Amino acid sequence: MxxxxxxxxxxxxxxxxxxxxxxxxxxxxxxxxxxxxxxxxxxxxxxxxxxxxxxxxxxxxxxxxxxxxxxxxxxxxxxxxxxxxxxxxxxxxxxxxxxxxxxxxxxxxxxxxxxxxxxxxxxxxxxxxxxxxxxxxxxxxxxxxxxxxxxxxxxxxxxxxxxxxxxxxxxxxxxxxxxxxxxxxxxxxxxxxxxxxxxxxxxxxxxxxxxxxxxxxxxxxxxxxxxxxxxxxxxxxxxxxxxxxxxxxxxxxxxxxxxGGKAPFIVLEDADIDKAVEAAVVARFTNCGQICTCNERMYLHQDIADEFLEKFVAKAAALTIGDPMTNPDMGPKVSGPEVDKIGSIVAAAVAEGAEVLLEGGALTEGAYAKGHWIAPTVLEVKDNSNSVVQNEVFGPVVPAVRVGDFVEALKLANDTHFGLSAYLFTQNHRRIMQTPYALNFGEIYVNRANGEQVHAFHNGWGxxxxxxxxxxxxxxxxxxxxxxxxxxx
CATH class of the missing domain: 3.40.605.10 (Aldehyde Dehydrogenase; Chain A, domain 1)
Incomplete structure (x- = not known):
């Protein structure tokens, strides 16, 4: 006992x-x-x-x-x-x-x-x-x-x-x-x-x-x-x-x-889109986005960005939120100040030019009158210097940036002082083998969601x-x- x-x-x-x-x-x-x-x-x-x-x-x-x-x-x-x-x-x-x-x-x-x-x-x-x-x-x-x-x-x-x-x-x-x-x-x-x-x-x-x-x-x-x-x-x-x-x-x-981390989630034009979308949802919204290895910013090849975002937004909007004892997709944020922080992050991002694709935010009425509830937010951002791209969110908010090719994706992904985790979705073996030499992160997930294993090594760079x-x-x-x-x- x-x-x-x-x-x-x-x-x-x-x-x-x-x-x-x-x-x-x-x-x-x-x-x-x-x-x-x-x-x-x-x-x-x-x-x-x-x-x-x-x-x-x-x-x-x-x-x-x-x-x-x-x-x-x-x-x-x-x-x-x-x-x-x-x-x-x-x-x-x-x-x-x-x-x-x-x-x-x-x-x-x-x-x-x-x-x-x-x-x-x-x-x-x-x-x-x-x-x-x-x-x-x-x-x-x-x-x-x-x-x-x-x-x-x-x-x-x-x-x-x-x-x-x-x-x-x-x-x-x-x-x-x-x-x-x-x-x-x-x-x-x-x-x-x-x-x-x-x-x-x-x-x-x-x-x-x-x-x-x-x-x-x-x-x-x-x-x-x-x-x-x-x-x-x-x-x-x-x-x-x-x-x-x-x-x-x-x-x-x-x-x-x-x-902290600010994991880039790179999806290239030859990726399995459905697999990438599913992994992106899991890697962003598990534990209400409160994971240091979470999908914090998405770099989507321009040829597949529309399809990816349509499917990703639909899945994010469909996530259930409620009493964690009943196993919804998302429970509450851990505290009231954490909910307020997320609201401030989104407001700043929009003021800097981000477009809202899915408007989430704090939930305060009905079943959500008590507790620290927040719904997913998806943004599209054109400028990699936007604060929501550069600063760790640690909550159910994710920005998406369109890229023209693999080289641009790598450049933007490395434009950060964080270096914990990164993601790559592609079926091109050459790109996969180039990635560990090109991405400045201590942990890279290729064609899968996050989740380190006990016999590997979990470490951050930078x-x-x-x-x-x-x-x-x-x-x-x-x-x-x-x-x-x-x-x-």
């Missing part, structure tokens, strides 16, 4: 999880957690302080010393057990995610599956902690390159996938031998706390995994700046990433930052981040290297 009991009409008083115990922390103040579908307060969490951050870090430091001595395969078994406990509670956990974040229930179940899968794959990496033995220039000597944990890792996550983003970082950190402190985002803190409620059952030692709550500018900054934290892994906005970069500079913290997550390359980032000169003269 978990510690959670979210009941309609009741406010659940959640606590932080520090050193194996539930605590209200050092402040009497709380943050309210809202259901974005009806604006009801479902829970409160402690408004953490720098003292709470320090307590979590100190607990993780003390526990990590012993954890690092546990054989990696045993660490992997514990992490796998946590994944099994999560998967066994898919229905309960998914309903919690939907209640605090707003994504449709089936999508939340998919997130629970990913949450467990990140742990399973991390456990598999336990036998892949490898070093090297090099031939020395000196007689009777070898050089050993060894891998060691950093010590204590801080995890800062976004509100769009509050469970999966937590274990994406937690799993490899623990298997590598690190301690871990998670700051659960104040908008969606319950998912991280739910995972912590299963930690003891999984056999995670007391103090090794801690979850603190509160606001990033206070608790997050304290976690980053504290001398105990050796590494910080964060998923969030570019603004937050820059703040963390500055906060970690004096302490020379190791940073892994997955930041201002979309540092480091990366997943697979053997992501796992290796949670280990530091040591050179040992073995001389036996």
């Amino acid at each position: 978990t510690q959670f009991d979210i009941q309609p009409g009741q406010v659940f008083a959640a606590q932080m999880f520090i050193n194996g115990a539930w605590t209200s922390g050092s402040s009497a103040e709380v943050v309210e957690v809202e259901n974005p579908a009806n604006e009801e307060v479902i829970a409160t969490t402690p408004l953490g302080t720098a003292d709470d951050a320090a307590a979590g870090l100190e607990a993780a430091r003390d526990a990590q010393v012993l954890w690092a001595k546990v054989p990696a395969v045993e660490r992997g078994r514990v992490v796998r057990k946590l994944g099994e406990l999560i998967l066994a509670r898919t229905e309960e956990f998914a309903r919690l995610i939907t209640t605090e974040q707003g994504k449709p229930l089936d999508q939340a179940k998919g997130e629970v599956g990913a949450t467990a899968e990140f742990l399973f794959h991390a456990a598999d990496n336990a036998r892949r902690i490898e070093g090297d033995i090099l031939v020395s220039d000196n007689r009777n000597e070898e050089i050993h390159i060894r891998r060691h944990p950093y010590g204590v890792v801080v995890g800062l996550t976004s509100w769009n996938y509050p469970a999966a983003l937590a274990t994406r970082k937690l799993g490899p950190a623990l298997v590598a031998g690190n301690g871990f402190v998670l700051l659960a985002h104040e908008i969606t803190p319950l998912s991280g706390l739910y995972i912590a409620a299963l930690a003891e059952q999984a056999g995670i030692p007391k103090g090794l995994f801690n979850v603190v709550t509160g606001r990033g500018p206070v608790v997050g900054q304290a976690l980053v700046e504290h001398p105990i934290s050796a590494m910080v892994t964060m998923t969030g906005s570019n603004r937050a990433g820059r703040e963390i970069f500055r906060a970690g500079a004096d302490g020379m913290k190791v940073l892994r930052l997955e930041l 201002q979309s981040g540092l480091g990366g997550e997943d697979g053997k390359y992501g796992f290796d980032g949670y280990l530091r290297k040591q050179s040992l000169y073995m001389n036996w003269d």
Whole structure:
């Protein structure tokens, strides 16, 4: 059983999880957690302080010393057990995610599956902690390159996938031998706390995994700046990433930052149009467009643009919006300020010359009188410098730009400071092979919608981040290297 009991009409008083115990922390103040579908307060969490951050870090430091001595395969078994406990509670956990974040229930179940899968794959990496033995220039000597944990890792996550983003970082950190402190985002803190409620059952030692709550500018900054934290892994906005970069500079913290994206969606004249339209809809409107790898701007070859847009607009207009527990195509936006932000983005784009092909916007009447509802908007833009093309939207709004050829599409796609994900739809093998050399993005989807896999590598170029997550390359980032000169003269 978990510690959670979210009941309609009741406010659940959640606590932080520090050193194996539930605590209200050092402040009497709380943050309210809202259901974005009806604006009801479902829970409160402690408004953490720098003292709470320090307590979590100190607990993780003390526990990590012993954890690092546990054989990696045993660490992997514990992490796998946590994944099994999560998967066994898919229905309960998914309903919690939907209640605090707003994504449709089936999508939340998919997130629970990913949450467990990140742990399973991390456990598999336990036998892949490898070093090297090099031939020395000196007689009777070898050089050993060894891998060691950093010590204590801080995890800062976004509100769009509050469970999966937590274990994406937690799993490899623990298997590598690190301690871990998670700051659960104040908008969606319950998912991280739910995972912590299963930690003891999984056999995670007391103090090794801690979850603190509160606001990033206070608790997050304290976690980053504290001398105990050796590494910080964060998923969030570019603004937050820059703040963390500055906060970690004096302490020379190791940073892994997955930041925003502005993915171009290129459709050429020889593409399978129906397949491209379907993928464009999925890649834009899943989770109400709140995915960093979303289709953020479409570049359509002029020969197929009319056909593509007619079909795309029709599918976008037909998307169902409603109670996320009933599995519509789209649930609510996560908060009221997020809806307001989208409205401002569209207004600015239109003022700069964008043409509205599908007018969506905030929904506020009837069944939508309560909650943070927004309908899809599709724009056509002639100028690639339009703000809606250049700035991340993170919501159900997408601009389309017509291009004359493949070269122009690549040029406009690269005209951005982001470099996370990109899409290409074509049946021309030569173009497909040219694309990875021509597109300046860390992740490219060819003839498919988005959705990275746990054994690949998810990383951004440019201002979309540092480091990366997943697979053997992501796992290796949670280990530091040591050179040992073995001389036996």
